[in-house]
Amino acid sequence: MKTASKIYMTLAFVFLFAPIVIMLIFSFNEAKSLSVFSGFSLKWYRELFRDRETLKSVKNTLVLAASASGISTLMGTAAAVGMMKLRSRRMRKAVDTVTNIPMVNPDIITGISLMLMFVFVGRIFGSATSLSFATMLIAHITFCLPYVILQVIPKLEQMDPSLSEAARDLGCTPLRAFFLVELPEILPGILTGAIMAFTLSLDDFVISYFTAGNGFQTLPIRIYGMTKKTVTPKMYALATLIFFAILFLLILSNVAERKGEEK
Secondary structure, X not given: OHHHHHHHHHHHHHHHHHHHHHHHHHOOEOOOOOOOOOOEOOHHHHHHHHOHHHHHHHHHHHHHHHHHHHHHHHHHHHHHHHHHXXXXXXXXXXXXXXXXXHHHOOHHHHHHHHHHHHHHHHHHOOOOOOOOHHHHHHHHHHHHHHHHHHHHHHHHHHOOHHHHHHHHHOOOOHHHHHHHHHHHHHHHHHHHHHHHHHHXXXXXXXXXXXXXXXXXXXXXXXXXXXXXXXXXXXXXXXXXXXXXXXXXXXXXXXXXXXXXXXX
């Protein structure tokens, strides 16, 4: 059984990471070939940094992801604290169910429904362009918010409620007790939720495609447009840089969570 489990685990890791390894290798390929590695070169990385449209889409994606993750982290933390304050179990279960709907709902359904809502509201207010950066930001906050709540609630459940009560008994206001006592305890969950929201926003295509305006293009939308012609290896170089950036964020998240557990 141990041998079989090791073989299965090895095959699973090969299946998951073989495409990424191939992409990393061919991002340094000298030729444009997608099947023959002709030699090591940084040609496609240089080509990437000369492509202004791609760099602009990367900038748009980072701005959108940072904004969505920041706002959803603040709102998600406040929502998680409010949900823990609910005394009625039925009410809390109902709120939990409503919170989980965006995670279970298919992205294409979420994207189409948000697009229809934005167009409907835009026509009510007489707006000429209903879709813009603001609509995409609201859409990203919508699907990032439940993941932040999902990361913060377990930390609130693990926290000793007597700590906050003791702080209030010693003269702290509820708000000050939260920042001095509760916030340090749940900070690892907040950081994990923020990083997860950032990566989800960075990666999203379907919802962005339906809620994007004409003047704002994210990286996934640009790559989709390039697939209609051809995807050059400079996209492999870009994907390699993004992969290592996300890997760094995941390591940072694990380190923060481990330090929180040690405390």
